[in-house]
Amino acid sequence: MALVPVLLAKLWSVIPRLFAWPPVRGVAHGLERLSLLLLVGGAGLEFVTGILNIQLLYVFPGSFYTLHFYGAWVFIAAFAVHVALKLGRMTRALRSRAPAAELRTGLAATRPEPPDPDHLVAAAPRPPTMTRRGAVGMVGAGSLLLLVVTAGQSIGGRLRASALLAPHGRDPGSGPDGFQINKTAAAVGITRAQLGPSWRLEVRSHGPSLILTRAQLLALPQHAAALPIACVEGWSTADQHWSGPRLTDLAALAGLPHSGSVLVESVQPPGPYSSVVLRGNQIHDHRALLALRVNGADLSIDHGFPARVIVPANPGVNNTKWVHRLTFRT
Structure with missing residues (x-):
């Protein structure tokens, strides 16, 4: 700009x-x-x-x-x-x-x-x-x-209000989830009913699918990582503290502990941003998580509740929100 x-x-x-x-x-x-x-x-x-x-x-x-x-x-x-x-x-x-x-x-x-x-x-x-x-x-x-009139969307704080030319300049609020949001759930056509008690995570590989509730995901070993989000659309956040099971642990549950890639699919309606393929080195990074919580609180719906991926050095668009299926591949 x-x-x-x-x-x-x-x-x-x-x-x-x-x-x-x-x-x-x-x-x-x-x-x-x-x-x-x-x-x-x-x-x-x-x-x-x-x-x-x-x-x-x-x-x-x-x-x-x-x-x-x-x-x-x-x-x-x-x-x-x-x-x-x-x-x-x-x-x-x-x-x-x-x-x-x-x-x-x-x-x-x-x-x-x-x-x-x-x-x-x-x-x-x-x-x-x-x-x-x-x-x-x-x-x-x-x-x-x-x-x-643009940089405030990345600097944040009081300067966020100065980002007059940036659609991401809106105030995301305060609290654990008070950081930048690219697209809200409503903006992409996701309803709370899709993310309610009936939500399940499907984990697939070469064998039968594994179906996990959010409670079962929370019962798995939880790990933490401090990672930012940097988006190609011109904004970024400082490090946020994410927690959830590691992707490599989920790959092991699927029977592919040395998987070469994973297809991550969202509840979001099909489109160019509703799925992403992560490489093997991304899966096996110890900071790569299926995040369930951020900054000590459950994810908000706009930050990807009930689960989202968060991976180091990954563009924001590839840290898929509202995940409902992981397909691990050789």
């Missing part, structure tokens, strides 16, 4: 060249233009999809994570090519004048850049209406403002 003004300022500074005509003047120029298309397109894709995802507007096709991941590779590859092509020009331009002196220059003494071989400078520029210092300051102030 804080880099949006930087991206817009950069695009504004080169926008005449983005629409130069003819668009291609040869093979080398065509390759450079292609890298520029991938650079600008990749940056736009990353920023647009990232901001939409932060705002919980899932309007893009397919999985955000896959789209964002491969978009990042396209952007980084194009960026590396662009820097390689322009490094000499960039170095010469920066050495041609003292940046500190430019930033001290007033509006009356501000002059356009001299003409250059690539015609990056406008042919007939209008008189300046802002100094370079003003332009840099405006971009910096814009970034700072966006940081202030």
Whole structure:
């Protein structure tokens, strides 16, 4: 969010060249233009999809994570090519004048850049209406403002109210469950009746399924882990103190003590976030739990009651809530 003004300022500074005509003047120029298309397109894709995802507007096709991941590779590859092509020009331009002196220059003494071989400078520029210092300051102030009205959702406490641009800025309340919630049970269509006395956890592998009530899960050896939640949608929590049976103990109950993966399924209606596959190294981490309690109290319904997985270094979306089935696999 804080880099949006930087991206817009950069695009504004080169926008005449983005629409130069003819668009291609040869093979080398065509390759450079292609890298520029991938650079600008990749940056736009990353920023647009990232901001939409932060705002919980899932309007893009397919999985955000896959789209964002491969978009990042396209952007980084194009960026590396662009820097390689322009490094000499960039170095010469920066050495041609003292940046500190430019930033001290007033509006009356501000002059356009001299003409250059690539015609990056406008042919007939209008008189300046802002100094370079003003332009840099405006971009910096814009970034700072966006940081202030967004970062409170991760910092928490009293600053949470300052997260005006973040849908996660709502106050989750106080007490043991008073920390960040991405999606409430109501938001994903889960009712209290689904999580009431009739709820059971099904643990499966290659043999018959094991059906466990919450009371039976609480009767298993309980372990504790202090773990944060960090979400790709732009928020995080500090360490919370979780407790419940270890995933590796549940794998042993299922008859696969050395399982290579587990499919975790939620009561949540089928969709891209209703299940996740955890790898073997995640299962066998001694801090990986099927959490039943947090900070000394039962999970609230919005934090995943009656059970959720919590795994170290796992994106928040993969710490599935409202778990009702674990299928361990070789």
